[in-house]
Amino acid sequence: MKIITSYTSGFKATFNTKKLLTTIYIITFLMALIIAIPFSSTIQKEAGSSMAFSALLKDFDYTVYRDFMNHSAMAIQPYISTAIWMGIFYLLFTIFFEGGILKVLKRKEDKFTLRFFWEASAKYFSRFFRLAIYMIITQVVIAVILFIILSLILSSVYKSVPNESYIFYTALIGVIIYLLIFIFLLVVTDYAKIMMVENDEYRPFRTILRSFVFTFKHFLSTYFLYLLLLIVPIVLFVIYFKIESIIGMTSGWGILIVFIIQQLLVWCRIFTKIWILGSELTLYGKFGNKEEASEGEPVFGI
Amino acid sequence: MDKSYCKISPFFFLIIYFSFSTILISQTIFKTPLSPRNASYDMDVKLNPDTKIIDGFETLHWKNLSNDNISELRFHLYLNAFKNTKSTFMKESGGQLRGINIDENETKSWGWVDVLSMKVQNGEDLTNKIKFIHPDDDNADDQTVISVPLAKAVRPGETINLDIKFKSKLPKIFARTGFADDYFLVGQWFPKIGVYEYPGIRYATKGQWNCHQFHANSEFYADFGVYNVNITLPRKYIVGAVGIQTGEKKNNDGTKTLTFHAEDVIDFAWTASPIFKTAEATWKHVKIKVLLQPEHFAQAKRHTQSAINALEYLDKHVGKYPYPNLTIVDPPLRGLGSAGMEYPTFITAGCLWGMPDGIRFTENVVIHEFGHNYFMGMLASNEFEEAFLDEGFNTYLETRIMDHYYGKKTSFVNFVGYHFGDLESQREGYVGMNNPKIAEDFRTAWGYKDGGYGAITYSKTATWMTTLDRLVGRETMDVIMKTYFNRWSFKHPCAKNFIDIVNEIVKKKYGNKFGDNMNWFFNEVLYGSDICDYKLAYISVKNVNSPLGVYDSSGTKLFYRYHSTNGKSIYHSKVAVYRLGEVIMPVDILVHFDNDKDTLVSWDGKDRTFDIEFDKPEKVVWAKVDPKQKLLIDVNLNNNSYTTEPSSKYRKKYFVKFIFWVQNLMTSISMIF
Numbered sequence: 001m002k003i004i005t006s007y008t009s010g011f012k013a014t015f016n017t018k019k020l021l022t023t024i025y026i027i028t029f030l031m032a033l034i035i036a037i038p039f040s041s042t043i044q045k046e047a048g049s050s051m052a053f054s055a056l057l058k059d060f061d062y063t064v065y066r067d068f069m070n071h072s073a074m075a076i077q078p079y080i081s082t083a084i085w086m087g088i089f090y091l092l093f094t095i096f097f098e099g100g101i102l103k104v105l106k107r108k109e110d111k112f113t114l115r116f117f118w119e120a121s122a123k124y125f126s127r128f129f130r131l132a133i134y135m136i137i138t139q140v141v142i143a144v145i146l147f148i149i150l151s152l153i154l155s156s157v158y159k160s161v162p163n164e165s166y167i168f169y170t171a172l173i174g175v176i177i178y179l180l181i182f183i184f185l186l187v188v189t190d191y192a193k194i195m196m197v198e199n200d201e202y203r204p205f206r207t208i209l210r211s212f213v214f215t216f217k218h219f220l221s222t223y224f225l226y227l228l229l230l231i232v233p234i235v236l237f238v239i240y241f242k243i244e245s246i247i248g249m250t251s252g253w254g255i256l257i258v259f260i261i262q263q264l265l266v267w268c269r270i271f272t273k274i275w276i277l278g279s280e281l282t283l284y285g286k287f288g289n290k291e292e293a294s295e296g297e298p299v300f301g302i
Numbered sequence: 303m304d305k306s307y308c309k310i311s312p313f314f315f316l317i318i319y320f321s322f323s324t325i326l327i328s329q330t331i332f333k334t335p336l337s338p339r340n341a342s343y344d345m346d347v348k349l350n351p352d353t354k355i356i357d358g359f360e361t362l363h364w365k366n367l368s369n370d371n372i373s374e375l376r377f378h379l380y381l382n383a384f385k386n387t388k389s390t391f392m393k394e395s396g397g398q399l400r401g402i403n404i405d406e407n408e409t410k411s412w413g414w415v416d417v418l419s420m421k422v423q424n425g426e427d428l429t430n431k432i433k434f435i436h437p438d439d440d441n442a443d444d445q446t447v448i449s450v451p452l453a454k455a456v457r458p459g460e461t462i463n464l465d466i467k468f469k470s471k472l473p474k475i476f477a478r479t480g481f482a483d484d485y486f487l488v489g490q491w492f493p494k495i496g497v498y499e500y501p502g503i504r505y506a507t508k509g510q511w512n513c514h515q516f517h518a519n520s521e522f523y524a525d526f527g528v529y530n531v532n533i534t535l536p537r538k539y540i541v542g543a544v545g546i547q548t549g550e551k552k553n554n555d556g557t558k559t560l561t562f563h564a565e566d567v568i569d570f571a572w573t574a575s576p577i578f579k580t581a582e583a584t585w586k587h588v589k590i591k592v593l594l595q596p597e598h599f600a601q602a603k604r605h606t607q608s609a610i611n612a613l614e615y616l617d618k619h620v621g622k623y624p625y626p627n628l629t630i631v632d633p634p635l636r637g638l639g640s641a642g643m644e645y646p647t648f649i650t651a652g653c654l655w656g657m658p659d660g661i662r663f664t665e666n667v668v669i670h671e672f673g674h675n676y677f678m679g680m681l682a683s684n685e686f687e688e689a690f691l692d693e694g695f696n697t698y699l700e701t702r703i704m705d706h707y708y709g710k711k712t713s714f715v716n717f718v719g720y721h722f723g724d725l726e727s728q729r730e731g732y733v734g735m736n737n738p739k740i741a742e743d744f745r746t747a748w749g750y751k752d753g754g755y756g757a758i759t760y761s762k763t764a765t766w767m768t769t770l771d772r773l774v775g776r777e778t779m780d781v782i783m784k785t786y787f788n789r790w791s792f793k794h795p796c797a798k799n800f801i802d803i804v805n806e807i808v809k810k811k812y813g814n815k816f817g818d819n820m821n822w823f824f825n826e827v828l829y830g831s832d833i834c835d836y837k838l839a840y841i842s843v844k845n846v847n848s849p850l851g852v853y854d855s856s857g858t859k860l861f862y863r864y865h866s867t868n869g870k871s872i873y874h875s876k877v878a879v880y881r882l883g884e885v886i887m888p889v890d891i892l893v894h895f896d897n898d899k900d901t902l903v904s905w906d907g908k909d910r911t912f913d914i915e916f917d918k919p920e921k922v923v924w925a926k927v928d929p930k931q932k933l934l935i936d937v938n939l940n941n942n943s944y945t946t947e948p949s950s951k952y953r954k955k956y957f958v959k960f961i962f963w964v965q966n967l968m969t970s971i972s973m974i975f
Contacts, residue, residue: 028968029961031968040953040960047940049944049948050944050945051948052939052940052943053953056956060720060721061711062721067938068940070937071940071941086964087964087968093972128975135974135975139974164597186974189975249959252951259958266965266966269969270969
């Protein structure tokens with residue numbers, strides 16, 4: 001029941017942050033545009049006045065694509081690497097504005113102002129940055145450990161089993177376990193952020209430990225709430241691909257309609273991100289209040 | 303009645319048994335030999351699945367077809383390529399083939415073959431006269447070729463019969479042969495005589511042995527013969543082999559002996575595994591048997607149907623497959639090093655559990671390997687020296703078969719919206735090389751010093767064969783392929799033989815349209831390594847309402863400031879074509895005007911630039927060089943066209959997609975916090 005009420009309450013809270021959503025969406029769009037405009041110019045320059053590329057309008061054409069890449073990959077490559085760097089920059093940006101989002105969600109009854117958002121973001125940036133470093137390192141270490149374990153298991157399975165279906169299922173189980181742990185760490189990260197804002201915590205490592213204990217203690221609620229929210233963008237993507245294949249991007253109108261749907265999808269992804277935090281904030285409020293009594297007790301002997 | 307039956311029954315069954323055995327053993331496949339059958343083998347071999355050793359005895363019947371007295375014989379001992387790291391094969395390959403590495407630290411990984419004795423029947427013992435030779439390099443450690451001097455020369459037309467006792471240790475599956483657990487693919491495993499080439503065969507001007515060492519890139523070359531092979535192994539094994547099975551006998555020691563018989567073939571290979579599951583199909587006179595891994599049984603139809611497609615297509619466009627059967631082996635995962643290999647009437651495919659139908663790897667391998675039955679098997683070209691005649695020609699037909707049955711743009715992969723055809727894939731294999739000029743096609747398989755064997759031999763050949771196909775037309779190309787097959791099957795043709803046929807057929811069909819002959823084509827694509835790239839450089843259109851300026855007329859000067867041609871403008875349109883590559887090919891240019899009419903202009907393609915100019919009331923809107931994409935060998939087809947009214951829709955589409963992709967990349971990365 002707590003999951004459902006948190007889920008709906010998070011949705012309502014997110015819905016009331018339209019200005020915030022729009023701000024983040026515009027920033028995302030502008031950042032993508034920064035690379036996309038020169039990318040488009042490069043495509044135009046490389047393709048010149050050739051008619052071959054019209055084949056790409058109706059469908060994917062391997063020969064046109066490969067000939068293009070064989071002769072223009074050097075021109076395209078910088079945009080790919082720039083996009084990846086942009087992603088990393090966007091991660092920094094996310095770290096920055098998550099404090100603001102949580103603050104806005106927390107005082108949802110007040111009127112939203114951008115100034116309040118930026119101030120809150122700035123206030124928590126340093127703490128969230130350290131928290132992000134710890135959690136990213138944890139993610140990487142766990143990923144490496146799991147990769148090594150899975151490689152050893154797969155190597156052993158390869159040597160001992162008669163057919164590849166066992167290898168496939170072993171790898172699949174390994175990937176699922178990794179994803180479950182990955183999601184668990186995301187949940188821990190989220191509650192660590194919430195605790196930092198709710199309790200004005202300054203020490204990320206200590207907060208992570210507390211968040212770990214909290215998440216583990218309320219595993220079913222915290223984990224399944226996150227999974228429930230994670231389903232939203234997955235479902236939206238499935239719907240998007242279906243719609244795109246129906247509409248097609250073969251005419252000016254088709255391109256425009258798909259573009260609008262794409263941007264709606266991006267907007268929904270941002271919405272979901274805030275929705276997750278909003279729901280978790282509510283859930284934390286429900287559990288957190290009960291734990292107020294035990295506050296001050298030593299955690300792991302600290 | 304009953305009593306009398308009891309009395310005669312043992313005798314009766316004995317008669318039936320021996321009659322049947324005799325029928326089976328003496329069964330012939332072809333009433334008239336298809337080949338010279340000058341290298342035939344009778345073999346008795348026993349496999350020990352524990353030690354992976356084959357104890358073998360072979361009687362070789364070798365006939366001297368030349369006019370020479372031959373006092374030396376040469377044999378391949380291919381398995382010695384896997385004996386140690388000093389073999390030529392291992393040195394060239396670095397211990398890996400097709401991405402699979404030999405496990406150097408494991409004793410059982412290595413393979414070898416020893417000739418224990420060699421005797422002329424009723425004649426001299428040659429055992430102590432055997433010596434290793436290295437006709438291709440100075441590698442004294444290579445033991446893949448032996449020379450055996452004869453005290454008494456084999457005279458022209460004479461047949462020498464040799465009894466050879468040998469022992470073969472199979473390697474852990476590597477480079478097409480060996481074992482993986484209790485799966486065996488036994489190939490290149492017995493002492494095999496080389497080819498004595500004499501005037502009339504390929505380029506020989508005098509008689510000489512053509513018996514090359516086993517190289518990393520090279521495959522094989524052998525004479526035709528009849529094989530009678532008895533294979534003894536534990537009863538639990540299911541066996542497939544070249545030829546047809548003619549007998550099976552259960553022995554008292556828990557083994558069984560299977561007899562195989564093959565005619566007019568150049569090699570003998572076999573497979574054994576206790577877990578094969580068998581699927582069968584029939585196409586006309588050909589019985590197809592697939593020996594599958596149990597977990598792949600659901601994909602049996604993919605194997606049989608693609609084999610039927612290949613049989614049907616090659617029968618129609620190249621020639622008849624004369625053999626009565628085809629065996630397809632599906633190797634296990636740990637035996638994938640033996641996948642994708644060809645022997646006469648016997649091929650290895652390759653598939654993976656759960657492989658989606660849209661990824662047609664299995665179909666591709668079956669079709670490709672089956673095609674070898676024509677080029678490696680019946681035409682039996684020299685794969686050491688002219689690998690393109692087998693691999694390249696076969697790949698060309700593979701692309702035709704794949705594209706015909708599975709669609710030009712979908713034949714290789716058609717999965718979750720991503721698709722491409724086999725011909726597209728092969729062309730990309732060549733034009734997508736870092737250095738497409740790395741080597742010319744016409745060179746020995748081991749002559750590719752810095753890589754490129756696969757891309758040039760398979761992909762480039764398939765691409766230029768398709769180019770030839772499109773230049774002369776499919777109908778003519780089919781006549782060429784049929785003539786080549788009918789004239790040269792079972793005779794070891796060379797490139798020159800093929801070129802002669804092309805020249806003959808094209809001349810007959812087109813006269814001098816392509817010049818005196820087609821040698822220019824082969825000089826470019828086969829003997830040369832340059833690239834082909836024609837570019838439609840630009841189109842310029844000017845309004846030229848001439849005459850303008852000052853003109854002398856009857857002693858007076860007339861000044862024309864503006865002159866209208868009945869109110870219609872005249873446009874000077876110029877279409878410029880560049881030849882960027884060194885390869886020269888005749889090429890057409892299609893010019894389209896704004897009144898929707900087209901003009902086709904032919905160009906010999908020789909000059910560096912070619913301008914086409916028009917003074918017409920219509921403007922040129924677009925032009926295409928090689929509009930039908932005949933020159934598939936052109937390394938950049940995207941620059942073959944030019945339009946004065948370029949569409950921006952595709953750019954908008956990818957602009958929009960790129961924005962979406964970057965946004966999702968950013969939001970996905972940000973998910974980790």
